[in-house]
Amino acid sequence: MIEEYLYEMITLVVILTSLLLYFLLITQFKQENKKVLETIHLSESYELSGEEEGSFDTTSPPFEKEGTTVHTSPRKKKIKKVKVPAHGKIHKENFKDFSGIKILVAEDNIINQEVIRGLLADSGIQITMADNGQVALDILEKNADFDIILMDVHMPIVDGFQATRRIRADSKYEHIIVVALSGDTAADDITKMKTSGMEEYLEKPLRMDAFYDILYAYTKEESQLSEFVEVIMTKELNGDQGLHVCGGDDEFYKDILHEFIQSYTNSPQKLSDLLDRNKTYLADSMLLDFIGITANIGALNISKIALELKKAIKDTEEKSYSIILEEYKLHLEILVRDIKEYIQ
Template sequence: MLEELQNNIELVAIVVVAILIVAFVIYKISTKKPTEEIIEDELEKETEEKAHVEDEYDEQQETAQEELVTQEEKAPEEPKDLMEEEPQGMGSEEGDFGVIEEEVKEEEIPETKTFQKRDVPPHGKITKESFQDFSGKRILLAEDNLINQKVILGLLADSGIEVVVANDGAEALSILQNDSNFIVILMDAHMPNIDGFEATRRIRATPEYDHIVVVALSGDTASDDIRKMTEAGMSEHLEKPLKMDALYDILYAYSGDSEEEVSDDEDIVNVVSTRELDGDKGLEICGGDEAFYHEILSEFLQTYSDSDQRLISMLENNDLKKADKLLLDIIGVSANIGAVKLHNVATYIKDSLSDDTEKSYLTLIQQYQHHLKILLEDIKEYQK
């Protein structure tokens, strides 16, 4: 009996232990789930808070950006110069032949200076001797083309006018630093190193040069080109090829010493014109000095006899800037000697440089070769 009781007690103990174990397991399970849920809830809450902080930061950034854009829109624009500067180096030539240049920060346009100017009375044909009216005056000539230099120097030879020559704008400015005793500067608009526009702006910005009139020398005749010259501070414009009457009128208007009568001399030598050479026109530009005209024709032979081959090489290599520069020189020089047909075809070629599609200049160059060949023959025949 005692043994049976003992067995029952052990059984009860086992059952109690089993119940306790089951109860413990149930307790653990019941406590674990809320803990995991709490952790998950905490993580979710942190994620939401982080997202909220990021949203607030993004909103602040957007607000700051909007305020910056608003301030930029309200800020007044800086005044822009109307004057467009030209690339430098080789010299900024007339005509851009279709090249789109980078926008350059432009300098402030100098204040336009007004000079006292005399009215020029009516007069007859002006000759070389007419320029003796300005004997003792001094002129600064800024011109890079040697033949154009020689034409002007020859025209004013024996007039008593002293002409100082600068080969570019930089040289002209250097001369003025040491000697500013000039009544007029004849300024080629397109030169290497410093062009005529920039040189004039610097001159007009220097009070010590306020007594000097700057006169543009250029083949540009379009209203926009004239506007650029005026904005740079150039008071007058002389078209290439230079006409004696126009130069005389400029010197008379700004010399202002006396009211002497304008010279009136109709005498001029006549030269028979050839197939390509209008000798009368060339001689007129040279002031009726036939010996000087022969000298200029010789210079043309030496300098431009191979110009067709140089042009062909430049065009075939697509070096349009150099071709434009050479054509600009030929246009001016051919007009000076009276080579009208060569002048015209050179002008057509220069204008066609902007034609990248058709490249009509490759055809026009054949016409240039034809007229140049005959012109060279005519000059040699005339020089005999």
């Protein structure tokens, strides 16, 4: 009798314990589920809330991951842009119209830096140079007092896309216009620049009229243009193109040509070595810079050949680029000879 009683008591205790554990688990599950639903609700509320106060677009795609860096899409400020009135050919002197503005230039190529620095020399525009996107971000962290950033999209360490996203994610930089600098002209490339937060796009080689128009559109309010001076045509090197980029400054143009000779006279051998070691991506990067620089100085023929070579090096199996590389070498030798005659 006693044994049956104990057996019933033990059975009852087991049943009660099981019921208690069951209710505890159900309660915990409901609490966790409630937290998840609240989180989802908050997320949906943020996505559907439209615009924040002020003039930023807050429509944000999901988080995006590049390597080990996680970031969100940039916030874009709606900045005033005025209509540029009709004008004649732009000369270096015309950039004095923007005296006092501050420009941060993020560009890793030394010759391109010199082109911009020389073009804006004596204009009264304050220029700060950064060799890559990380340097630009470090400069901004210490001093955000810039009107415009000229941002090369292809740079080492931190490229222009990454740097711009980080700039656009910080409201203290909302007053700064970011202008892309690139030789990439495809619609998809330009869309990528816009998506990253760049307001405008300047094609390499830099055209003075386009550069002037962007500075005017974002820094001027009145239609006051200075006089414009025609640039003189020179030689087979197409000095009109080169002098135009250099603002009609003959001495500055010669300085750029001198730097070009020092930097690229041995480029055929460098390219050949890179391709022999299957360093195609480095050869491609070198050619991209070369194409932009040669177009800047007015060496249009070899610029086109370099573009063909850039396309041909992708065919690593057939190595069809060998013939074009020889053509590149021949034209470069002629170009270097012509430049030496011109600058002496």
